[in-house]
Amino acid sequence: MNPRGFQDGRKTSRDGDLAKARGLEMFAADRYGAGMLWAGVRRAGVAHAAIEGVDTSRALAAPGVVAALTHADIKGSNRQGVIQRDQPVLADDRVRHRGDAVALVVAETRQALAAALELISLQLSELPAVFDPDQALAKGAPIIHPGHAGGNLLLGGRVETGRGEAVLAECAAMVEAEYRLPWQEHAYLETEAGWAIQEDDGRLIIVSSTQTPFRDRQEVAEALGLDPARLRMIAPPTGGAFGGKDGVSVQSLLALAALACPGRPIKMWWSREESFLASPKRHRARLRYRLGADSQGRFQALAAEIVYDTGPYDHLGGAVLTLGLEHAGGPYRIPNALIEARAVYTNNPVSGAFRGFGVPQVAAAMEMTVDLLAAKLGRDPLDLRRLNAVRRGDIIAPGVTLTGSTEIGQCLDRLEAHDLWRGRRAWKEAAGPFQRRGVGVAAVMHAVGYGPMVPDVGNAKIELGADGVFSLFCGVVEMGQGNSATYGLLAERVLGQEPGSVRLIQPDTDRCLPSGSASASRTTFTFGNAVLGAATLLRERLLARAADALLGVAPAEMALLPGRVRHLPTGKELPLDLLARLMTPEQRVAVHRHRAPASTQRPSADPVLQMHGLPHEVFSFGAVLAAVEIDELTGRLRVERLITAVDCGGLIDPLLAERQVEGAVVQGLGYGLYEEFLAREGRVLSPDLATYIIPTALDAPEMETVFVPGHEESGPLGLKGVGEVGIDGPLPALANALRDAVGDCPRRFPLTPERVLEALAGAGERGGRP
Amino acid sequence: MAKVILPADMGQLWEAMEAHPEARLYAGGTDLLVRLRAQAGPPPALVCLERLEELRIIEERGGELFLGAGATHAQILEHPKVRGRLPVLARALASLGSPQVRNMGTLGGNLVTASPAGDSLPPLYVLGAEVQLISRKAGRRLPITEFIKGPGRVDLNPGEVVAGVCLPKSEGWTLQHFEKVGRRDALAIALVSLAALLRLSSEGVVEEARLAWGSVGPTVMRAPQAEAALKGRPLGLASLGEAAELAGQALTPIDDLRASASYRRRVAGNLLLRLAEREA
Numbered sequence A: 001m002n003p004r005g006f007q008d009g010r011k012t013s014r015d016g017d018l019a020k021a022r023g024l025e026m027f028a029a030d031r032y033g034a035g036m037l038w039a040g041v042r043r044a045g046v047a048h049a050a051i052e053g054v055d056t057s058r059a060l061a062a063p064g065v066v067a068a069l070t071h072a073d074i075k076g077s078n079r080q081g082v083i084q085r086d087q088p089v090l091a092d093d094r095v096r097h098r099g100d101a102v103a104l105v106v107a108e109t110r111q112a113l114a115a116a117l118e119l120i121s122l123q124l125s126e127l128p129a130v131f132d133p134d135q136a137l138a139k140g141a142p143i144i145h146p147g148h149a150g151g152n153l154l155l156g157g158r159v160e161t162g163r164g165e166a167v168l169a170e171c172a173a174m175v176e177a178e179y180r181l182p183w184q185e186h187a188y189l190e191t192e193a194g195w196a197i198q199e200d201d202g203r204l205i206i207v208s209s210t211q212t213p214f215r216d217r218q219e220v221a222e223a224l225g226l227d228p229a230r231l232r233m234i235a236p237p238t239g240g241a242f243g244g245k246d247g248v249s250v251q252s253l254l255a256l257a258a259l260a261c262p263g264r265p266i267k268m269w270w271s272r273e274e275s276f277l278a279s280p281k282r283h284r285a286r287l288r289y290r291l292g293a294d295s296q297g298r299f300q301a302l303a304a305e306i307v308y309d310t311g312p313y314d315h316l317g318g319a320v321l322t323l324g325l326e327h328a329g330g331p332y333r334i335p336n337a338l339i340e341a342r343a344v345y346t347n348n349p350v351s352g353a354f355r356g357f358g359v360p361q362v363a364a365a366m367e368m369t370v371d372l373l374a375a376k377l378g379r380d381p382l383d384l385r386r387l388n389a390v391r392r393g394d395i396i397a398p399g400v401t402l403t404g405s406t407e408i409g410q411c412l413d414r415l416e417a418h419d420l421w422r423g424r425r426a427w428k429e430a431a432g433p434f435q436r437r438g439v440g441v442a443a444v445m446h447a448v449g450y451g452p453m454v455p456d457v458g459n460a461k462i463e464l465g466a467d468g469v470f471s472l473f474c475g476v477v478e479m480g481q482g483n484s485a486t487y488g489l490l491a492e493r494v495l496g497q498e499p500g501s502v503r504l505i506q507p508d509t510d511r512c513l514p515s516g517s518a519s520a521s522r523t524t525f526t527f528g529n530a531v532l533g534a535a536t537l538l539r540e541r542l543l544a545r546a547a548d549a550l551l552g553v554a555p556a557e558m559a560l561l562p563g564r565v566r567h568l569p570t571g572k573e574l575p576l577d578l579l580a581r582l583m584t585p586e587q588r589v590a591v592h593r594h595r596a597p598a599s600t601q602r603p604s605a606d607p608v609l610q611m612h613g614l615p616h617e618v619f620s621f622g623a624v625l626a627a628v629e630i631d632e633l634t635g636r637l638r639v640e641r642l643i644t645a646v647d648c649g650g651l652i653d654p655l656l657a658e659r660q661v662e663g664a665v666v667q668g669l670g671y672g673l674y675e676e677f678l679a680r681e682g683r684v685l686s687p688d689l690a691t692y693i694i695p696t697a698l699d700a701p702e703m704e705t706v707f708v709p710g711h712e713e714s715g716p717l718g719l720k721g722v723g724e725v726g727i728d729g730p731l732p733a734l735a736n737a738l739r740d741a742v743g744d745c746p747r748r749f750p751l752t753p754e755r756v757l758e759a760l761a762g763a764g765e766r767g768g769r770p
Numbered sequence B: 001m002a003k004v005i006l007p008a009d010m011g012q013l014w015e016a017m018e019a020h021p022e023a024r025l026y027a028g029g030t031d032l033l034v035r036l037r038a039q040a041g042p043p044p045a046l047v048c049l050e051r052l053e054e055l056r057i058i059e060e061r062g063g064e065l066f067l068g069a070g071a072t073h074a075q076i077l078e079h080p081k082v083r084g085r086l087p088v089l090a091r092a093l094a095s096l097g098s099p100q101v102r103n104m105g106t107l108g109g110n111l112v113t114a115s116p117a118g119d120s121l122p123p124l125y126v127l128g129a130e131v132q133l134i135s136r137k138a139g140r141r142l143p144i145t146e147f148i149k150g151p152g153r154v155d156l157n158p159g160e161v162v163a164g165v166c167l168p169k170s171e172g173w174t175l176q177h178f179e180k181v182g183r184r185d186a187l188a189i190a191l192v193s194l195a196a197l198l199r200l201s202s203e204g205v206v207e208e209a210r211l212a213w214g215s216v217g218p219t220v221m222r223a224p225q226a227e228a229a230l231k232g233r234p235l236g237l238a239s240l241g242e243a244a245e246l247a248g249q250a251l252t253p254i255d256d257l258r259a260s261a262s263y264r265r266r267v268a269g270n271l272l273l274r275l276a277e278r279e280a
């Protein structure tokens, strides 16, 4: 928590931090309306079954019920998904996990809805289910998508560089370890929610909590067999998303409900338990790592085998796998590598996009393994990282040459110079009775953007209104990061207007232009450039028009100033509202399309991996220093201080960037210390926030974020994405700190007091105290 | 919609309870409303105790300290008679929930919920609290160990409410200690907790020890063997280690999602060792 927050007098988020804190910012979940109906779904409750029948008649006859629908009421493909469209809107032939929606009910009240959902009878014939990725790949395993060519393998990827794993045998030092990372639930404040209405002209308006309004429109249209032009998607700021809303949740269901109930507003809002059951999680993963170095400590070879449990549907699981593959060796030069990754279908809850997107898992494994290697070599772990850290032009383990800005070296230098690192011995020795202290490091990198094939495009639109006020039509969703505030700053800068004066229009498929998802650390990187382009275009047009009006010779004589244009030689001014009225509406609007650079490197010949994002062109970097204190009596691990050094290129708004890092750090600590999403046979054992423990403000350590100077040519004002890089490092840094303190570290997460106490006991038996 | 009755005085309370015998009582609602949310079917009628001044009294009565059942944790925490003199209770209440929960939740609610993890309970056990019950016609008073019969089970008859708890005059405790182990630092359900009262001689020899643990059995657990192991010996790691061993044997924790029984047993004993570091 940076105490500067509100006190430095800089207002950064124009919608107002206070308004957000007070709950005044309107989420999709906050929308109601006269005569509003409630929609909800009956979920399967079994992990794997053939559907023999769904009887809605009793529900339909219940008081207050307006509609009860099944897959038979769907005219389109009834399939949604980003890459493989393999998830039904309403399950038809099969149930593939307990949370599958089977029937949709619309009712006058929430009570009537709840009662009616109970009255739906499902005739299911249970099928053998599989919950473990290894078992899912074994011969004879029940097949979850009989039509899928790879069986239960959603996607497998393999990259071999240099002489591959053979080099491990030649290394002076080699370590190996296996790690298990748990599912992580996004646990956003606003659970999946939306609101829809079918208007008199037949158009469907869908307001939902989403990261992807434009893609949703296409998916919903296809799944329900509708003309996309019939759909208008509106995406207000979300109450958190973190990747969990990178895809359709309530949207198709609401559209289906609206088709059945024309003229009535309809709301769907998942309960916390429903959200936990049916929303995607961070993939749980098993990772086997072998890393070898020469006697100088230079990394020579890496073998990594990564298995992601993707659940029953492709909620970007292939893309998660590909990013994991690309980042498996971290920000280091490693000339020989064999990296194999698999994303496997199971009947567990769905896994999918989550801030970090496959990288936190591999960063955890790699960074803990680097510390094992440092111990084996008798090297200082920070030093070893500095020795191996990439510079621009170097090649990382999967064979990708870093052509963009690469400042991991500076990040590590800043940690090395930090008083926490310099003074670590004294600090550790000052531990009180029954306390042990340790300091750990991690270094990470994080790709920015979609990768080489999927167009990473932003389309910005800026309008000078007849009232003389500029409006910026945002194509990417505001999900709490303050990205729209940043777009505003960019536009104001180019247009010479006061900060906060540009009106921000949040995504609406009728008014804004498609600009991709709010994800992949691309939001400001890509859309920011589009904003700069549109603002520049509009400025030029305004200056030209004003020059004509004020009899200026050339636009160069004109200056665009807050609220007006001035003819510099004469000092004559034209207020913007007047200028606006001298122009046609079309002239007052500028649009600009920007496509982020796509890598032309081909570290893998596999077109499927390329399509899923291998490789990227631009990366952000980060390094984390964590100081932890461990209580020997209870195993409680407290993170006392956490320093993150970040290379995200240039900074537009340092405060917003710092908040991104701090938020990611706390979420990363949750991943490392508290959050354990548990499911047994696909049944959620941690169904709510009483059993699924996320960090509170009191659990946040003293945090410090250091931005190292950097400039990325392809980014707006030199910036790179900062939304994800902060989440990759905390878990391994604190695991390494624990190891530093007690001589051992569990390879299973989160580090509950119980696991820490076991590590203490284990290290004690081996006399492991360093 | 649930019917909610908000009696303003005890007379109205008795009337409401008689008119709606099926109604559920609640004070802060921080336990009851959570439970009701999970229940299917129409919500029951509710009688709210929040406005009853009589239940919120905190005062000394004939040498005893009376804590009204309707007093919130925050009110009790702020009260000078608690903060200064009963650190064992104050520390426990300070660790209960979060500021919001302490502002709403009451002592009576924590007692009647009778969770083995109820944070006020281990201190009340070692302090020898008695529970004061009242009904329209009568009152009765019983030791907390008799009032709490099991997880979620208390000796409360229809028509009765908890008026408060009576704490006997402090018996010159040299050391009052409470520690809770949770999965995080706020809004944490106890994995294990320990309340301890020790009276030491001027030479540092334990004259009396009272120990009570939360979350290691169906109710708050005492371990007389462990207390006996401390008595008559200087307070130090040797005696505490022995007591820890005995405590581990006496307690009957269970496995759940939050921690295993063996962790709880081990840590319950370990927590005693902290007493060696506590200054008297």
Ligand SMILES: Cc1cc2nc3c(=O)[nH]c(=O)nc-3n(C[C@H](O)[C@H](O)[C@H](O)COP(=O)(O)OP(=O)(O)OC[C@H]3O[C@@H](n4cnc5c(N)ncnc54)[C@H](O)[C@@H]3O)c2cc1C
Pocket: B024, B025, B026, B027, B028, B029, B030, B031, B032, B033, B034, B049, B055, B069, B070, B095, B096, B097, B098, B101, B104, B105, B106, B107, B108, B109, B110, B111, B112, B113, B117, B118, B119, B120, B156, B160, B161, B162, B163, B187, B188, B189, B190
């Ligand atoms: C987010 C959260 C965190 C929590 N954290 C903790 C924690 O850390 N530690 C902890 O111990 N508890 C915790 N709790 C539980 C709860 O807050 C406490 O048990 C609190 O003391 C309950 O008091 P209340 O007044 O809200 O009870 P209510 O919900 O109002 O009532 C609980 C029960 O007691 C009965 N009751 C209440 N008062 C009386 C009375 N005077 N006479 C007879 N019956 C009565 C009610 O009928 C009901 O059955 C937490 C709860 C929440 C929601």
